[in-house]
Amino acid sequence: MSEPIQFHFNIDGEDFTSAGKASVQVKKLLRQLSFDADTIRRVSVAMYEGEINMVIHANGGQADVIVWDEKIEVILADTGPGIPDVSLAMQEGFSTAKENIRSLGFGAGMGLPNMKRYSDDMKIDTVVGEGTTVTMSFTVPEG
Numbered sequence: 622m623s624e625p626i627q628f629h630f631n632i633d634g635e636d637f638t639s640a641g642k643a644s645v646q647v648k649k650l651l652r653q654l655s656f657d658a659d660t661i662r663r664v665s666v667a668m669y670e671g672e673i674n675m676v677i678h679a680n681g682g683q684a685d686v687i688v689w690d691e692k693i694e695v696i697l698a699d700t701g702p703g704i705p706d707v708s709l710a711m712q713e714g715f716s717t718a719k720e721n722i723r724s725l726g727f728g729a730g731m732g733l734p735n736m737k738r739y740s741d742d743m744k745i746d747t748v749v750g751e752g753t754t755v756t757m758s759f760t761v762p763e764g
Contacts, residue, residue, distance in 0.1 A: 634681025
């Protein structure tokens with residue numbers, strides 16, 4: 622493809638049952654575009670973790686996915702409370718999720734670490750009281 626393909630999704634922060642719908646749609650779209658299974662899996666897992674974080678912590682947000690032949694970029698943006706200490710938030714098991722969220726099986730403190738693990742590059746821009754934007758890049762293997 623000569624020009625990148627872009628997808629935009631609104632992430633509903635009111636409903637846990639809708640969390641993950643965008644990552645499922647992206648998974649289907651990447652399959653239709655004939656991307657390899659490993660790339661599709663990595664993008665889907667990282668994006669799902671980001672969607673869940675936006676629902677838990679920020680009352681939703683926006684997800685943009687830009688697809689080139691050689692890479693995929695996922696940009697997750699919210700206007701939530703921001704992340705006061707990014708290095709602490711990146712530690713596996715650290716979570717600020719409330720007990721009612723944990724009782725649903727979410728908020729185990731693996732979201733950001735998994736997003737970093739599955740992406741090739743991840744950048745977090747956050748301002749306390751204004752929101753967070755996470756940009757993840759995924760390199761597509763040649764072939």
